[in-house]
Amino acid sequence: MIKILFYILFAAMAQTAGAQVPATDFTAEDCMGNTHNLYSYLDSGNAVVICWVMPCSMCEGPAISANRVTAGFGQSLPGKVVYFVVDDYGNTPCNQMSTWLNTHDLTYAIALSDTSVSMLDYGPYGMPKTVVIGPDREVYFQANGAAADDSVAIRNAINQALGSSLSVITTGGPADLSLYPNPSSGESMLMFTLPDASYILAELYDQGGRKLQTIFSGNRPAGKQILAVHTSGLKTGSYLVRIKAGDSVWTARLLKD
Numbered sequence: 551m552i553k554i555l556f557y558i559l560f561a562a563m564a565q566t567a568g569a570q571v572p573a574t575d576f577t578a579e580d581c582m583g584n585t586h587n588l589y590s591y592l593d594s595g596n597a598v599v600i601c602w603v604m605p606c607s608m609c610e611g612p613a614i615s616a617n618r619v620t621a622g623f624g625q626s627l628p629g630k631v632v633y634f635v636v637d638d639y640g641n642t643p644c645n646q647m648s649t650w651l652n653t654h655d656l657t658y659a660i661a662l663s664d665t666s667v668s669m670l671d672y673g674p675y676g677m678p679k680t681v682v683i684g685p686d687r688e689v690y691f692q693a694n695g696a697a698a699d700d701s702v703a704i705r706n707a708i709n710q711a712l713g714s715s716l717s718v719i720t721t722g723g724p725a726d727l728s729l730y731p732n733p734s735s736g737e738s739m740l741m742f743t744l745p746d747a748s749y750i751l752a753e754l755y756d757q758g759g760r761k762l763q764t765i766f767s768g769n770r771p772a773g774k775q776i777l778a779v780h781t782s783g784l785k786t787g788s789y790l791v792r793i794k795a796g797d798s799v800w801t802a803r804l805l806k807d
Contacts, residue, residue, distance in 0.1 A: 573598075573683040574671035578664035581644035586660065588683070591632050595685045597623075597711040599633045599704065601659075602669045602679045605642065605650040609678040612698035613656060616680055619704045620658040622759025627790065627801055631708055633658050638677050640665035680704065684711030709757050709788070724800075729779070729791065733805035740765065740777040740791060742800070747771045751794040754779060754804070757787070765791065781806050 575589045591598050601616045603609035613635055620633040635656060637647055640663055647661040669679045676694025682704060684690050691707030693700065727742040740752060752765035762784070766777045779791060784806045793800045 573681075573687045573689060574668070576664075576666045578662050578666050581648050581661040581663065584660075586634075586662075589687070592683065592685050592687050595630070595712075597631050597685065597690075597708045598683045599631060599708070600636055600667070600681050600683070601634070601698070602636045602638050602677060603650070604638055604677055605635075605647065610654055611696075612678045612680050613659070614654055615699050615701045616704055617654075617656045617658050619701050619708065619758070622705070623708060624658060625755065625759040625761070627712075627759075628799060630712065633660065634662050634667070635659040636667045636669075637663040638669065638675075640667065682707040682711055686711075705758050727793075727800055727802060729802055729804050732803075733807045734779070734781040735807045736780075736782040738779045738781060738804060740779050740793070740802070741775065742793070743774050744770060744772050744795060746796075748795045750775070752777055753792050755790045755792060757790065762789070779804065 573588060573592070575587070577585065577587045579585050588598060599616050599620060601609075601613050603613055605613075616633060620631050623631040635647070635651060642663050644661065644663055647663050651659050651661050669675060669677075672679065672681050672689060672692050673694070678698050679694045680691065680698035681689055682691035688711075690711040691704055693703070724742045724744070729738050729740055731738055744750075748770060749768070750770045751767050753761055754763045754765055755761050763780070765779050781789075781804070786806055789804045789806060791802045791804050793802075
C-alpha cells in the first residue's frame with residue numbers, strides 16, 4: 551500500500567514531450583532469455599518505447615495504448631519500433647510478468663524484470679511511466695500516471711523520433727525508389743526498378759499504421775515500374791507507402807499538400 555501511495559503521489563509530477571534528455575543505455579535479459587541492448591536498437595535506426603508497470607490494474611491502460619501504437623507501426627514500418635514492458639522495481643518474477651502481458655494481449659511487448667532498466671533515469675518515480683526514445687538517443691515522450699495513457703502523443707513522438715529515417719527505408723531494395731511529385735497535391739508516381747519479375751503489393755498507410763488504400767497488387771515483369779498513387783482524398787500530412795516485392799519490403803514517406 552505504501553508503494554502504491556508513493557507512486558500516486560508522483561504520478562502527476564513528470565509529464566514532458568519533445569527531445570529532453572539523453573537515454574541511459576542498458577543491457578538486460580528478457581523473460582524469454584534473450585539479451586537486449588538499448589543503444590544497439592537506437593543505433594540501428596529504431597525508436598524504442600518503454601512502459602514501466604507494477605504490474606497492476608492501474609497500469610493496464612498505458613501499456614495497452616503503447617502496444618496498440620506499436621502494432622500500428624508494425625504494419626507500416628515493420629521492425630522500426632521496439633516496445634518493452636518493464637517491472638517497476640525489477641523484482642517481479644518473469645512468470646508473473648509474462649502472465650500479465652498475455653492476459654492483456656500485449657503481443658508486441660518484450661517483458662523485462664531487471665533493475666538495470668530504471669525509471670529514475672527519466673525523472674521521478676511515477677507508475678505507470680512511458681517514454682519514447684529516438685535513434686538520436688533523445689527522449690521524445692515522457693509521462694507518468696494517467697498522462698502516459700495517450701496513444702496520439704505516443705504516436706506523434708515516435709514519428710518525431712524516427713524523423714528523417716522515415717523518408718526512404720530500403721531492405722535489399724532498389725536505389726532508384728522514389729515518389730514524384732512529393733509533396734503531392736492529387737497524384738504522385740511511385741517509381742522503382744525490379745531486377746526480376748515479381749509479385750508486387752504496394753499499399754498506402756497513415757502514420758498510425760492504418761491502411762488507406764491498395765496502390766497495386768499483382769505480378770510485374772523485371773524492369774522500371776511506375777505506379778500511380780492517388781492522394782486527392784487525403785488530408786494534409788505525412789503518409790507511408792509500403793511496397794512488398796517477393797521477400798523484400800521497402801517503405802517511402804509521402805507528403806500531402
